Amino acid sequence: MTDINKQKVVLAYSGGLDTSYCVAYLKHEQELEVHTALVNTGGFEKSELKMLKEKALKLGAASHKTFDLVEDFYQKSVKYLIFGNVLKNDTYPLSVSAERAFQAMEIANYANQIDADYVAHGSTGAGNDQIRFDMVFQILAPEAEILSPIRDQTLSREQEMEYLSKHGIKLEWDDAKYSINKGLWGTSVGGAETLTSHLPLPETAWPNSLSKKQPLDVTLEFEEGEIKGLDGSHMVPVSAIQTLTSLADQYAIGRDIHVGDTIIGIKGRVGFEASAALILIKAHHTLEKHVLSKWQQYWKGQLAEWYGMLLHEGQYLEPLMRDIETFMEQMQRNVSGKVHLTLSPYRFQINGIESDNDLMNSGFGDYGELNKSWSGEDAKGFATILSNQMKIYNTVHNNHD
Amino acid sequence: MTDINKQKVVLAYSGGLDTSYCVAYLKHEQELEVHTALVNTGGFEKSELKMLKEKALKLGAASHKTFDLVEDFYQKSVKYLIFGNVLKNDTYPLSVSAERAFQAMEIANYANQIDADYVAHGSTGAGNDQIRFDMVFQILAPEAEILSPIRDQTLSREQEMEYLSKHGIKLEWDDAKYSINKGLWGTSVGGAETLTSHLPLPETAWPNSLSKKQPLDVTLEFEEGEIKGLDGSHMVPVSAIQTLTSLADQYAIGRDIHVGDTIIGIKGRVGFEASAALILIKAHHTLEKHVLSKWQQYWKGQLAEWYGMLLHEGQYLEPLMRDIETFMEQMQRNVSGKVHLTLSPYRFQINGIESDNDLMNSGFGDYGELNKSWSGEDAKGFATILSNQMKIYNTVHNNHD
Amino acid sequence: MTDINKQKVVLAYSGGLDTSYCVAYLKHEQELEVHTALVNTGGFEKSELKMLKEKALKLGAASHKTFDLVEDFYQKSVKYLIFGNVLKNDTYPLSVSAERAFQAMEIANYANQIDADYVAHGSTGAGNDQIRFDMVFQILAPEAEILSPIRDQTLSREQEMEYLSKHGIKLEWDDAKYSINKGLWGTSVGGAETLTSHLPLPETAWPNSLSKKQPLDVTLEFEEGEIKGLDGSHMVPVSAIQTLTSLADQYAIGRDIHVGDTIIGIKGRVGFEASAALILIKAHHTLEKHVLSKWQQYWKGQLAEWYGMLLHEGQYLEPLMRDIETFMEQMQRNVSGKVHLTLSPYRFQINGIESDNDLMNSGFGDYGELNKSWSGEDAKGFATILSNQMKIYNTVHNNHD
Amino acid sequence: MTDINKQKVVLAYSGGLDTSYCVAYLKHEQELEVHTALVNTGGFEKSELKMLKEKALKLGAASHKTFDLVEDFYQKSVKYLIFGNVLKNDTYPLSVSAERAFQAMEIANYANQIDADYVAHGSTGAGNDQIRFDMVFQILAPEAEILSPIRDQTLSREQEMEYLSKHGIKLEWDDAKYSINKGLWGTSVGGAETLTSHLPLPETAWPNSLSKKQPLDVTLEFEEGEIKGLDGSHMVPVSAIQTLTSLADQYAIGRDIHVGDTIIGIKGRVGFEASAALILIKAHHTLEKHVLSKWQQYWKGQLAEWYGMLLHEGQYLEPLMRDIETFMEQMQRNVSGKVHLTLSPYRFQINGIESDNDLMNSGFGDYGELNKSWSGEDAKGFATILSNQMKIYNTVHNNHD
Known part of the structure; x- marks a missing residue:
């Protein structure tokens, strides 16, 4: 499929309308050999991945590559977001923004590996994602020129569909009302109401709906800051997160709306549903309140806020990030124990903790x-x-x- | 009632067993003329205040004085807690700790005014309150010696009741299972389960119970950071807080457990129910996300965290506190607008905001x-x-x- | 001199080769009516200003305007740099960077006033100044398009001189070895050695040389943080700064090399000589150590560091800056008193302070x-x-x- | 020498009048078996140590122990003070305060080892040292009761000498005008003028005087943040510090007066001379400006300020300290290279640096x-x-x- 006369582009591909348009556009108008790459950070089922590969090839991709990065994403990012109890603006667990850096890094490495002349993404010119992709591409694949057809052309969805149709591609596209991004650490929902300042998302816009009403007690087990067990079963962290998500999503837990400052200076508003993220962060935070000193908590909070901000703003490769990771890891040496909680419709509550490192009830002196x-x-x-x-x-x- | 040969003590009196014991002890054992003073920061009804006065006199107080400080407490403290979105350890609105400084200051001024030789409080030696009282007394009434019978003697409740009984005072005392403190900014509940690390408070321990299930939409109106209206009615802030409390308490909103580091270095755990505080802080915070710049939010967050910490730790008189108040007040110049929200059983959600100062949807550029x-x-x-x-x-x- | 058919440009003019080239280029190549504007923040004598006006007109400017901003620069910037003891990277008093914002604001206002179609500066594409000009121009004069011929064309000094010569302009230009910027708050010296990491500036590169060796005692008087007197004479702050500069420059005090991160991410190194700035900051800081509480000092330090960073990076118009100014001003209420110091060749030492607000030696308790x-x-x-x-x-x- | 009927005390002994008085007092009045212990953190010559031992035994000590802690002090404290460029209040390298924690820890361990019933120090009740000793003793030797005769009795020097004389001890005591403390990281000088706010120390009060006038170029070599060479000779850090001290003391470099907030809330003022400390910190800091990113520098500065503050305030055992050490150590991975400087009478200047990790002059883009x-x-x-x-x-x- 590789044409030695043609220049190569690696495209960060998600299967949506925008990146599908990019495949066709880069092939037909730019006359490039398009290598699509999809990085799964937890949002896709196996069957979807297979279907998306077929779609990419049908759209004209010279090759398609799927990278399964869930474990890597946990080890290099989600783990630290839990260590840091990171909630952007005290609200948002960075459900989507954390993933972008990892997707971009994998794409950049792949571009280097196949000596791509170009590397492309399908982001618009009005959000955070373009900057996250651009920065990582520039730093890790400085030889490849960046292409961003959607940002450059500012087409409507209708125009994109028409273009594809002209090239013989007739597919069903999702209703464009909401743009939905799903990953290990939550799902974001943007569009319609989130473009206003005053409207909430309607019940139908949320990915999950209430399917269980009877409260459920759950016990989480942390080892040195990492989630390693649930209700007595030992699990690797990714499995624990996925299991907790399945349990909590039945209660429609973890919905909120994030209002934040984008990297480019405008305000953005987006809905999200991230049950496991919100539960794990509050559980981990409660455990830390028992096992860390006052000033340990204060300073981890300070550094973690910047860890979240820099990650959100596409600066995962800033050397300070590695220093903060070391700092947080060192402090987690004492963060082991159980956290008891109860899931209820639309909410959860932390009931208490047990830890050998508990600085309360140490036999030393009791409050009051x-x-x-x-x-x-x-x-x-x-x-x-x-x-x-x-x-x-x-x-x-x-x-x- | 004043005996010129006797030395005077002003006692910070709450009507509970501990301070009632103090009245009798200071009179009979220390042979002092006891002037009880009760400072109401929003926790007492008029009828209760009248009853508590009668009780004090019956216990042997030479005089009793009631100070109504609700408006003052709002103007000098609660207002800034809202400006700062202050939640200690991301959880606790300082429901009780904020009040203590104001009570102590009023007591100290009163002691100065009547030339008291002593000033007394009923705190134990294992909590924050003793330090809050001691520090304010020392700073504002340096001529009066501090007495703290409960801290010094470490008696059990039974011993206190027996002592009172011996002096002819037979009263009904609350069940001692939970120590409850109520004020404008919430109610704290400590005892039994909160002395462990792992147990939640039972339903019966909470001050309010669920009495309304049908969700209710509410609109709050802020002017320069202050709550000035509710559902279209203009109100002074104290009334708005009280009205919102009545509405939200029906939904049993605002319960949580705070685990924190006391001033004296041990960990403490306490339940609280503070519906209006939690709602107002999240509403105000959301409005700020729309009208303040990224770095304004960041730095107000930094200073507000210290404002809360110093207030919690009894350092209201630290000169930095006045500087932070000025800083926060200056920044509130743009924090005006409406916040729409919905109350539901045990929870609430912010739906959106409207503000002339909204930096989103300004016609400048839209997210995405x-x-x-x-x-x-x-x-x-x-x-x-x-x-x-x-x-x-x-x-x-x-x-x- | 105004041609109604021609489009107008306001050029930030300094009289150096770069901005002189811009006058000719904008006139001859862009066919614009060039209005030069020079903003004096303390670096120019009256005679120089007159000569620079003549030069501008000779170069082809349609009009030339001189703005004397020294007092304004003090009131809106230098004052706060003293309040904040601002030394970038613990070294640099922002001698030049603080001025740029004020020059840019005056130029932008002037452009608005004469309805200029364009606003131009002579900065290169590799420093901080371009960003400082661009940002202020964009924010305050959004209707005027920005021109930056030097950044766009990247010519050598020889090419610029040749171009001017071609247009009949034959002037003497300074030796280009060092680029020197002078203002109220110090003089910067860049070039040759400062482009390396390892070489110091030679003695001849510094603006002042040692002319006095006998140590001199000086007493400074501060009122609410502002310098208002020197050796018993009451002075307005600008005069006090200028007087102190004359005294201290004789001792060649205040030289150092600043190594910093530019706004655009590269490292920059520049020499500076800023005797009055360094003396006033250390004197003011010492006084503050006596009159402010521990935490007042800590938090002013925190905010002042950001004030300096944002100012350095061209973000004087960030709304947070006004909040920090209010905070610092409020805290200066107690910063009054005398500071005694001694000037010696190449150095000075603070001898001590006297203040009614001194928290040391208050009769309360003495150290040790x-x-x-x-x-x-x-x-x-x-x-x-x-x-x-x-x-x-x-x-x-x-x-x- | 050990009497099994007698209770044992370990006394932190320095050989000065106060701790000498303590030996006699603890022996004669408290009837304890006094074990003196002297911890050398770099301030004593071998001959002095020998003499001080003899003196202790003559005063009545049952045993005397000398601990040589210079290397340990460097490894566990001075190293991190350099990593952090720690200057308390932008001035003081913690010359004395850093040592106290190490002396106290060694004393506490020794007390545990010999099963001492008491542990004693000779600090007054008006400074930082008492708190530094008390805290470490309480944490590490909780079974030993703390004695502090000087604090408890508040005697004058005359009274102490008289008491010793009464017990047959007639020794020459230093003139009491200045209290001088010497260690690896500098010498402090307190007394007379430093008890005022307005007077400088006279030339005669300083430990070293100017003995060399010809400027001297010196090159320091850092490896991962540690000083490992001087003028081409490889050295272990302690030797490099001592060598640099000998060179720089000839120029009377490193004098200043520190005005600070003591742990107990009063202001303190103390002179110090610390040539090597001030030179190494500025040299290391300059190197860091070249090899660390902007935000790495910012956050190390933040944490280092607290590291210095907590160390100064006797909280070396706070668990956060270990976390900050890890953070700083991690960041030093790139801080290697040479720093060139010149020593002159009373001052020094950094000339420049060379490093493989220099982010300036990397061939990427040059400033301006x-x-x-x-x-x-x-x-x-x-x-x-x-x-x-x-x-x-x-x-x-x-x-x-």
Whole structure:
């Protein structure tokens, strides 16, 4: 299928209308040999992947490659998002944005490997994804020129379908009302209402609907910050996440709307449903409150916020990211134990934790109770000394005010 | 009632067993003239206040004074907690801890005013409250010596009741299973399960129970960061908070358990129910996401976290607090608009906002849509330049790695 | 001089070779009516300004305008750089970068005022200045298109001189070895050695040379953070800065080399000489150490670092900047007093301060001395309580390690 | 020498009047068996150590132990102070405060080892040292009770000498005008002028005086953040520090006065001379500016500031400290290269650096010069996109202002 006279392009392909248009456009108008590549970070079933390959070839791709990156995505990203309890703007678990960097890196490496002259993506010019793709492509595949037909041409969906049709491709395309992205760490839902500031998404727009009402108790087991078990069964983290997702999705847990600042300076609003992400983060966070010191929690929070922001903004390759990962990993040495919780329709609650490293109930002294490790006199002395600077300030300022 | 030969003590009085014991103890054992003072920050009805006064006098107080501080508490504290979206450890709206400083300040001023020789509180030696009282007393009433009988003697409830009984005081005391504190900004519930790490509070421990199931849409109106209206009615903030509380308490909204580091270094765990606080903070925060710049949000978050921490830890009088208040107030100049939300059993959701200052949907450029304010070329250039440092880093480290 | 058929451009003009070339180029090649504007932020004498006007007109400018912005530059920028003790990378007082924003804003306003079709600057494509100009122009004069001939054409100095010569302009141009920028807040020196990583600037490259060796004692007087007096004479801040500069430049004080990250991601290295800036910042900082609380200093440091970074990176118009100014201004309420220092060849030392707001030596308690405000027992209690969390941590981890 | 009926105390002994008094007091008044321990962190010569041992035994110590901790102090503390470029309040390299924690830890371990009933120090009640000793003793030797005779008794120097004399001990004591502490990382000088806010230390108070005037070029070599060579000779870090100290002390480099907030809330002022510390920190920092990314520098600065603060405040055992050490160590992987500098009387200057990891001059693009890695168009696009949020803000606020 490879034509030695033709220049090669690797296209980040998702099977949607935009990237399908790109296949045809890059082949027919740019006269390139199009190698489509699809990176699965948890959103696709095997059968879908097979179907998408067939579709790509039918659209004119010279070759199609599927990369299964779920484990890698967990190890290099989701793990740290849990370590950091990362919720962008206190809300969004980065369900989609975290995946893009990994997809882009795999595509860039593939382009290098087959000596592609070009590397292409199907993002528009008004979102975060274009920057995430562009940056990773530029850094890891600097020899390949970047093509972005959708951004350059700003066509409507109708125009794209018409173009494909002209080239003999007649396919069913999803209703365009919502743009949906699914991965291991959640599903995002954008379009219609999310383009306004004041409207919520209707019930029908959400990927899952309520199918179970009876509350369910669940116990999660963490080992050094990683989820390694659920209700007594030991599992690798990816399986635990997937199992928890299946359980919690029945309760339609984990919906919210994220309003954030895009990398390019405009505000964006997007719905998401991410039951496992929200549960794991709150469970992990609660465990940390018991086993980390006050200032450990504070500083991990600080660094994790930037970890999330830089990842969201396409800067996974910033060297600071590796330093933050090391810092968070080191701190997770004590984050082991069980977290008990209850799933209910549309919500969950954390019931409590058990950990050998619990700094509460250590036999040392109990909150609000009699204690043997310090006296009332010690507490008085503490308050006296801690007041010193404010007392001096008040004295100085009353004297000459 | 005042005996000129006797030394005076002002006692921070709440009407519970501990402070009731203190009245009797300070009078009979310390032979002081006891002036009880109760500071209402929103937890007491008028009838209760009257009853508590009678009780104090019956216990032997030489005088009793009630201070109604709800408006003051809002103006000097709750307002800033909303401006700052303050949730301690991402969870707790400081329902009780914020009030203590105000109660302590009022008590200290009163002690100064009546030239008290002593000022007393009923806190134990194992919590935050003792430090909050001690510090404010030391700073504002440095001439009055601090007494803290409960901390010093570490008696059981039975011993306290026996002592009162011996002095002829036979009253009904609440079941001691839970210690409950109520104020404008929420109710805390501590005891039994909260003394463990693993148990949740039972349904019966919560102050409110579910009494309404039909979801209810509510619209809040903010003016420069302050809540000034609800469903079209203009209200002063305290009324709006109280009205919202009545509505949301019917849905049993706002329950959670806070696990935190006390000022004295031990971990503490406490349940709370704070419907209005949680709703107002999430509503206000959502509005801010639309009207503030990315870095305004970031830095207000940073300073607000410390505002909450210092307030929680009894350092309301730290001069930095006034600087942070000024900073937050200045930033609220644009935080005006409506927030639409829906109350449901045990939960609420923010539906959207409307604001003249909305930086989204400003006609400038829309997220994910075609735009006229910048081109695809601009975005490419942006990504290119933003990649520069990482490209250099990769180049340098590939060359000699 | 105005031709109604011609389109107008306002050019940010400095009188150097690059902007001189721009005058001729914009006139002859772009056929625009060129209105030169020079914004003085303290680097030019009156006679120079007159000469530069004549030069601009000789080069073909349709009009020339001089804006004297020294006072405005102080009030809107230098003042806050002192409040914040701003030293980029702990070294550089932003001698040049702070001025650019003000020059750009004045140029943009002027362009709006005369309804210019274009606004132009003479920056290259490899530094910070282009971004500073571009951003301010885009934000404040969005209707005017930006022209940047030097960035677009990348000519050598020889080519520029030849072009001017071709158009009959034969002028003496400075030796190009160093590019020198002078303003109220210091002088930068770039070129030759600063383009390497390892070479220092030679003695001859520095603007001032040592002319006085006898040490000189100086007393500075601050009022609410602003420099208002020197050696007993009351002065407005701009005069005090200029007077201090004259004194300290004789000692060749304030030289260093700044190595920093440019906005565009590459590293830059530049020499600077900024005697008054370095002295005022260290003096002001020392005074603050005496009058501010520990956490006031910490948080002002945090915000000031960002104030400096955003200003350096051309983001003076970010709304957060106004919030930080308010915060710093509020905190300066106590920063009044005298600072004593000594100037010596190539260096200065702070000798001490005097202030009514001094929190040291307040009669409260002295460092290392006996005291009456707290006892040894209080200090013991303080240490005991402050050890609590670490004691618990050690206990928990020794028990099961 | 050990009396099985007597209780044992380990005393942190320095040989000064205060700790000498403690030996006699603990022996005669408390009737304890006194085991003196001196921990050398670089301030003592061998001959001094011998003499101090004899003195301790003469004073009545049952045994005396000398711990040589210089290498350990470097490995566990000074190394990280260099990694972090730690200057407290932008001034003080923690010359003394860093040592105290290590001395206290060694003393605590020794007390555990010999099953001491008590552990004692000679600090007053008005400084930082008491808290540093108390905290480490409480955490690491919780079974030993802490004694602090100087803090408890608040005697004058005359009273102490009289007491010793009464017990037959007649020794020469240093003039008490200045309290001097010497260690590997510098010497502190407190007393007389430093107890005021306005006076500098006189020339005679400084430990070293100017003995060399001819400027000297020096080259330092760093490997992964550690100083490993000087002027071409490879050295272990402790030797390099000592060698640099000998060279630089001849120029009387590294003097300044630190004004800081003590742990106990009062302000303290102390002179210090720390030539090697100030030179190494500025040299290391300059190297980092060349090899670390912008955000790596920012975040290391943030964490290092806390590392210094917690160490200064006696919290070396806070678990966060280990996490920060890991973070800083990880980031030092690229901090290798040479730093060239010149020593002159009372000052030094950094001339430049050489490093394989230099991100400047990488052949990628030069500051202010033509470049090939991006175009003027890219820079324009960057500025356009970076302006977006401010443009929107200005549009929104001009429309309805």
